[in-house]
Amino acid sequence: MITSAEPVLFAAEFEPAHYLGRRRAPRRPVSLDARLGRGGLDRTLCKVTDVSIHGARLQTYSAIKRGSDIWLTLPGVGQVSATVRWSDDFEAGCEFHEPLSNAALRTLIDL
Numbered sequence: 416m417i418t419s420a421e422p423v424l425f426a427a428e429f430e431p432a433h434y435l436g437r438r439r440a441p442r443r444p445v446s447l448d449a450r451l452g453r454g455g456l457d458r459t460l461c462k463v464t465d466v467s468i469h470g471a472r473l474q475t476y477s478a479i480k481r482g483s484d485i486w487l488t489l490p491g492v493g494q495v496s497a498t499v500r501w502s503d504d505f506e507a508g509c510e511f512h513e514p515l516s517n518a519a520l521r522t523l524i525d526l
Contacts, residue, residue, distance in 0.1 A: 440467040443524050451475070453486040453494065463489065468520050470497065470510040479507050491522040 442465040451473075452458035462474040471487070479485065483499045487509065497509035515523075 440469050442467045442470075442472070443520075445523055445526070447490055447523060447526060449473070449490065450488040451479070451485055452488075458488070461487075463487075463523070466515075466520065466523050468511075468514040468517070470500070470508060473507045473509060475505050475507060478502065478505060481507075485509060489519075489523060490526055492519045 444465050445463055447463040447466075449461050449463050450458045451461050460476060463471050464474055465472045473479075473487075479499055479502055481499050481502045485497050485499060486494050487497055488494050492515070495515070496512045498512065499507050500510050501508045
């Protein structure tokens with residue numbers, strides 16, 4: 416039995432229901448084959464591992480530099496221009512120059 420002289424301790428873990436950090440929109444996990452490069456020039460394969468209307472995380476087969484402007488060809492959507500905001504070995508995060516439409520985002524998520 417607990418009396419008023421005994422301290423009562425509670426332990427609980429807190430997890431926010433929805434945390435975006437610095438992101439403006441939540442990213443959705445995907446696994447999509449895509450291409451870097453414009454038209455027939457310098458087109459290299461990459462994989463999109465998450466996406467939002469504002470950007471995407473890429474796995475690449477060659478390093479790309481932070482601050483680079485890229486063209487990303489997304490399946491079912493086509494080419495979008497983006498800037499590489501961070502890069503770590505063969506993974507990078509890019510921000511689209513123009514946000515994707517909700518319909519384009521839905522297309523990518525449903526693939």
